[in-house]
Amino acid sequence: MFGDGLAALAIPLLVLNLTGNPLLSGLSAASVTVGYLLVGLPAGVLVDRLDPWRLLIAMDAARAALFAALYALSVAGALRVWLVLTLALSAGACSVFFESALTVVVKDLFAASGLLAANSAIELASQFSLIAGPAIVGLLAATSGISVALLADALTFAVSLASLVTVTRRGSVSRGRVRAGGAVARWPEFAASVGQGLRHLLSVRILLVLTAVQMVVNLCLSVEKLIIYDARDTLGLSPPLVGVVVAAGGVGGLAGALGATPLARWAGEMRLVVLAIGAAGVAVAGMFLASSAVALALANLGYGASLVVASLVNRTQRQRLVPRHLLGRVTGTVRVLFLAMDPLAVVVAGAATVALGGDPRPVFLAAGGIVVLAAGGCWAAGLRGAAGHAEPRPG
Numbered sequence: 001m002f003g004d005g006l007a008a009l010a011i012p013l014l015v016l017n018l019t020g021n022p023l024l025s026g027l028s029a030a031s032v033t034v035g036y037l038l039v040g041l042p043a044g045v046l047v048d049r050l051d052p053w054r055l056l057i058a059m060d061a062a063r064a065a066l067f068a069a070l071y072a073l074s075v076a077g078a079l080r081v082w083l084v085l086t087l088a089l090s091a092g093a094c095s096v097f098f099e100s101a102l103t104v105v106v107k108d109l110f111a112a113s114g115l116l117a118a119n120s121a122i123e124l125a126s127q128f129s130l131i132a133g134p135a136i137v138g139l140l141a142a143t144s145g146i147s148v149a150l151l152a153d154a155l156t157f158a159v160s161l162a163s164l165v166t167v168t169r170r171g172s173v174s175r176g177r178v179r180a181g182g183a184v185a186r187w188p189e190f191a192a193s194v195g196q197g198l199r200h201l202l203s204v205r206i207l208l209v210l211t212a213v214q215m216v217v218n219l220c221l222s223v224e225k226l227i228i229y230d231a232r233d234t235l236g237l238s239p240p241l242v243g244v245v246v247a248a249g250g251v252g253g254l255a256g257a258l259g260a261t262p263l264a265r266w267a268g269e270m271r272l273v274v275l276a277i278g279a280a281g282v283a284v285a286g287m288f289l290a291s292s293a294v295a296l297a298l299a300n301l302g303y304g305a306s307l308v309v310a311s312l313v314n315r316t317q318r319q320r321l322v323p324r325h326l327l328g329r330v331t332g333t334v335r336v337l338f339l340a341m342d343p344l345a346v347v348v349a350g351a352a353t354v355a356l357g358g359d360p361r362p363v364f365l366a367a368g369g370i371v372v373l374a375a376g377g378c379w380a381a382g383l384r385g386a387a388g389h390a391e392p393r394p395g
Contacts, residue, residue: 001125003063003156004095005133010149011088013141014074018081035092036339043093043100044332045193048325052101052108053164059098060161066091067154074147103331107319116269116316120260123312127253197329204321206383210273210314211334213378217277218338220367220374221284221307222345224249224300226353226360230287231296234359241293248297252304259305260312270383273313278375280306285368288361 047055066087073079102122110118140149201207227249231242256276264272283302290296322330349367353360 001122001129002133003067003129003153003160004126005129005131006137006149006153006156007067007088007091007133010137010141010146010153011084013137014070014079014146014150015081015084017146018079018084033092033339033342034089035094035096036335038089039093039096040100040332040336040339041194041329042190042332043097044197044329045190046097047100047104047328047332048193052104052328055097055101056105057161057164059094059101060157060164062094063091063098064154064157064161066094067150067157071147071150071154074150100328100331100335103315103319104324104327107324107327112320115319116264116312117261119312119316119319120257123260123308124254124257127250127257127308130253131247131250194329194333197326197333200322200326201330201333206317207321207330209378209381209383210317211337213277213374214310214314214334215337215341216374217280217310217371218341219345219348220370221280221303222342223284223349223360223363223367224303225346226349226363227287227296227300229353230290230360230364231293234361235291235293235296237293245293245297245300248301249304252301252306253308255301256305256308257312260309263309264313269313269317273310273317274375274379274383276306276310276313277378278372280310281368281371281373281375283368284371285365288365288368 070079070084070087073083106115106118106122136152137146137149140146140152201211228242228246231237231245232239237245260272267275280303283299283306286299286302287296290299318330318334319327349360349363352363352366356362
């Protein structure tokens with residue numbers, strides 16, 4: 001997770017240093033998102049066919065090698081932008097395989113009642129890395145150069161690799177292995193495998209409702225990309241205050257990861273996911289009223305916390321409800337559907353802001369209102385009936 005956090009800033013900075021082109025820098029920053037759209041479905045099929053622990057180890061080894069290669073090329077002065085983009089997208093694809101395999105490994109290791117706490121711990125690490133990683137890259141880039149940041153990134157994946165190998169050798173993990181034919185499938189077999197995951201997703205009402213509402217939420221909440229624009233241009237905040245507003249979302253994410261498990265005990269997971277989605281909508285709508293750095297930061301904090309809680313419950317429900325041999329495919333399909341909403345949402349939100357004369361605040365209000373309605377709709381569409389008997393039993 002820390003390696004991903006380092007890469008989130010190191011790669012775009014490297015591309016900017018080479019080209020000064022914001023478009024290419026943005027493309028490199030979206031390497032994991034692009035990776036999911038390119039290999040999310042194949043990753044799900046392979047995770048269901050292979051030992052997920054071996055995939056975790058292989059992906060850490062590959063990412064350590066990729067970032068070591070970037071460091072070596074940088075030191076040698078042989079970097080070219082096409083090389084950086086190719087290696088960055090390859091690392092992003094490795095992250096897709098890693099995250100898909102990790103979902104199955106968590107299901108293997110934890111009983112149903114412990115899944116939410118386990119996912120919360122992983123999310124806490126992820127949120128922390130997204131705050132600390134860029135800060136450390138900025139420090140390294142300023143004091144020692146961007147090449148040192150690339151080396152640090154390679155070392156983080158090497159440490160992760162060593163920890164996985166150590167755990168595996170000790171035999172302290174319980175690994176369920178699935179062998180559904182060979183690892184490499186021809187196109188008809190691959191399409192049939194993906195179809196099995198999709199059919200299961202469509203056949204389980206709770207999963208279908210959660211997936212549909214998450215797609216609507218992703219479509220609306222991508223207006224978060226306008227927060228920096230709102231802070232700088234609409235409110236006229238200084239760069240340090242813009243940084244505070246953005247950082248508040250990360251702090252909210254940490255709070256959401258810490259609070260998800262106790263909140264689920266209090267409200268129940270089905271009620272909690274609806275409340276969290278609704279709260280995220282209210283927070284985004286509240287950005288319409290924000291007229292100061294403090295108000296916008298508080299709204300972003302609430303948004304970050306609510307979104308993480310909803311995401312954790314959604315992920316945990318998939319792990320509980322999907323059979324182990326289909327979990328990789330269902331997870332890959334769902335994430336591709338989620339992420340496919342992002343580019344469309346950014347275009348719609350940006351075009352709406354331009355049409356409104358550059359004022360993003362009505363867009364925040366409309367998006368937040370739709371999300372609140374979506375929360376009520378998913379409760380009425382099936383989650384209300386599931387609340388109370390879809391919760392895990394202790395033990």
